Amino acid sequence: MIFTCPVCGGKLNIDESRAAKCDNRHSFDSAKQGYYNLLLSGGDHGDNKEMVLARRSFLGGGFYEPLAKRIAELCRDSIGNEAVILDAGCGEGYYTEHLSKEVKPKNAYILAFDISRDAVREAAKKRCADEYAVASSYHIPLPDFSVDMVLNTFSPQAPAETLRVLRRGGFFVMAIPGEEHLFGLKSKIYDTPYKNEVKDTYIEGFELILREELRYPLALRSASEVRDLFMMTPYAYRTSKEGRERVLSLDSLECEAHFIILIYKKV
Ligand SMILES: [Zn+2]
Numbered sequence: 001m002i003f004t005c006p007v008c009g010g011k012l013n014i015d016e017s018r019a020a021k022c023d024n025r026h027s028f029d030s031a032k033q034g035y036y037n038l039l040l041s042g043g044d045h046g047d048n049k050e051m052v053l054a055r056r057s058f059l060g061g062g063f064y065e066p067l068a069k070r071i072a073e074l075c076r077d078s079i080g081n082e083a084v085i086l087d088a089g090c091g092e093g094y095y096t097e098h099l100s101k102e103v104k105p106k107n108a109y110i111l112a113f114d115i116s117r118d119a120v121r122e123a124a125k126k127r128c129a130d131e132y133a134v135a136s137s138y139h140i141p142l143p144d145f146s147v148d149m150v151l152n153t154f155s156p157q158a159p160a161e162t163l164r165v166l167r168r169g170g171f172f173v174m175a176i177p178g179e180e181h182l183f184g185l186k187s188k189i190y191d192t193p194y195k196n197e198v199k200d201t202y203i204e205g206f207e208l209i210l211r212e213e214l215r216y217p218l219a220l221r222s223a224s225e226v227r228d229l230f231m232m233t234p235y236a237y238r239t240s241k242e243g244r245e246r247v248l249s250l251d252s253l254e255c256e257a258h259f260i261i262l263i264y265k266k267v
Pocket of ligand 1: 025
């Protein structure tokens with residue numbers, strides 16, 4: 001097992017009862033779905049079950065498939081054989097699944113984690129990664145210099161932690177929303193919608209080697225598709241009652257996908 005003990009950082013070995021144990025006797029049970037909870041703080045974090053299920057349903061409609069395929073291709077073309085890839089903030093495992101199809105022929109070893117237990121539970125059912133864990137991007141249970149590539153799609157990230165776990169020359173692949181992403185949805189929520197702010201792409205310790213934009217129309221054709229999209233975005237928390245009711249009363253929505261894919265190399 002490559003994931004390490006979150007308490008002492010020691011190597012975890014799996015015993016006959018499937019529990020993961022380090023030499024300092026810290027022990028973590030395997031969940032039924034095969035993941036390990038390596039988050040030290042108790043309680044629930046990250047996306048709740050309702051959001052996870054909305055996203056699973058929306059992504060199952062194929063709306064973000066062009067993005068998932070492109071990310072997987074770029075990852076495949078960047079790594080050598082036998083690479084270790086980390087999907088940091090894997091959600092319910094949609095991008096991990098696409099990634100796994102592309103990189104399996106290269107014999108890649110995939111690690112995936114998310115801070116949301118509900119999300120990891122869904123992800124682990126897909127069995128696309130070699131190891132799944134509940135963990136935080138701010139305290140990744142991995143040794144220094146242990147992975148060749150880190151993937152982060154729309155998930156909070158801590159650049160210093162990413163840098164720590166990557167080998168020299170390793171890649172950090174990130175997808176972020178572009179300026180126009182979901183502008184059609186925002187136009188329904190807000191009286192004066194603003195375009196998304198795209199922050200400076202500089203990250204200390206990394207060299208940006210690729211920046212690619214991907215945009216296409218998203219045509220939602222039912223109230224449930226509109227609802228699923230709304231529920232998987234941060235707007236589900238932030239929107240006023242009126243805005244929320246406006247969106248949930250729609251039975252179609254012309255929208256747009258606008259993504260920016262960034263690939264960094266650790267210098
Ligand atoms: Zn330990």
